[in-house]
């Protein structure tokens with residue numbers, strides 16, 4: 001939680017961090033990823049058997065190495081929109097027997113050479129050297145898929161008894177169950193672009209029935225309800241009907257604007273959506289008389305990012321080229337998750353490789369886009385507890401994207417300095433500050449910092465700067481600050497300050 005005072009008259013800016021005020025735990029799942037059968041995410045992204053950079057299983061080693069750097073805790077799979085016509089059994093067993101299918105979300109052809117077993121194996125490799133494995137999060141087909149098929153998938157992944165699908169997994173070379181905990185009850189089934197789009201009434205009825213059956217088969221599953229953007233009547237309705245059946249409520253928001261300030265402040269709309277969803281969850285509990293001792297449904301923000309589908313269309317692989325402005329927007333997005341950590345059970349940047357991603361592959365290696373750097377710094381340092389912070393700063397109160405955000409922010413507007421703060425389990429305080437302004441450096445009194453401080457700065461010469469195979473115009477620099485006097489946050493930068501509490 002960060003509170004804000006807008007500067008009046010000749011007041012000067014300050015940021016105050018109080019690490020003794022621990023507000024809520026940041027769920028490690030906040031830094032999750034998402035891999036969909038879309039564009040070059042799977043084929044040519046994580047799986048590229050013909051490429052010399054891949055291992056014997058066809059997994060790109062450079063991609064694995066990069067993803068280990070950002071320490072992803074969980075990966076959602078196999079979609080996204082793709083899942084609405086996906087039959088998981090097409091993607092198991094001998095590769096030469098797997099059917100090729102027309103794919104109806106992105107209008108490609110699915111070869112099924114990468115499926116459930118390959119995904120699990122890829123996660124095993126990704127987990128090597130980590131204290132905890134990278135968790136799988138599978139999304140069920142609630143488009144053309146049936147409940148029988150969904151149950152069979154859970155049995156295939158998690159079954160331990162002498163039953164058909166558990167035996168099929170063993171037959172395919174995997175004696176141990178995969179213990180997949182996280183399962184989504186469909187993806188964006190409210191969207192007119194979905195095969196078998198549903199009404200909220202139909203979905204709520206079906207989701208509750210599926211949840212009941214899935215839990216009978218495996219009581220340990222964590223079930224995720226398909227929400228919209230957190231502020232729709234869909235969210236209100238399905239939460240009201242299903243709050244007792246599920247563990248998390250999924251919401252999706254993508255932000256973008258051609259204008260820098262609108263682009264960088266747009267994630268504040270997602271912050272409002274989180275607050276609205278949290279209230280809808282409370283409301284659903286009240287309306288259904290849910291026992292106060294039952295753990296609250298958390299928000300699973302399982303698709304978030306900067307994306308303009310006109311600039312980077314989905315059916316062309318959505319290879320969005322990210323600018324410094326987008327990197328600042330991603331830093332604001334991540335500040336939002338830290339500030340709202342009380343409500344967030346999981347968040348997944350969409351997506352992890354090549355498709356609207358901070359990480360791009362070429363035949364010769366990987367390119368880290370501008371948005372890579374805030375993701376890396378947050379995932380590395382912004383863990384543990386969200387702690388109290390206060391910012392006094394000048395603010396932007398002009399037009400926003402979406403337009404309603406301007407009204408929601410009110411006359412105070414959005415501070416030019418967007419802030420969140422954490423206290424890690426290692427006893428370090430971490431302060432993330434995005435100076436959104438394209439023109440102004442801010443000289444700020446930092447209250448609560450007295451020790452020597454490590455400084456990480458993400459910057460570039462202009463907000464339109466990008467990274468390509470040939471050049472890295474948006475990069476990370478590291479330095480030290482003695483923690484005395486005022487600190488200058490340069491225009492259009494993201495800064496992370498870190499000191500021992």
Ligand code: AHR
Pocket residue numbers: 036038079080081082187188303350351
């Ligand atoms: O992440 C790209 C697409 O965006 C996903 O497939 C879909 O769920 C969303 O609309």
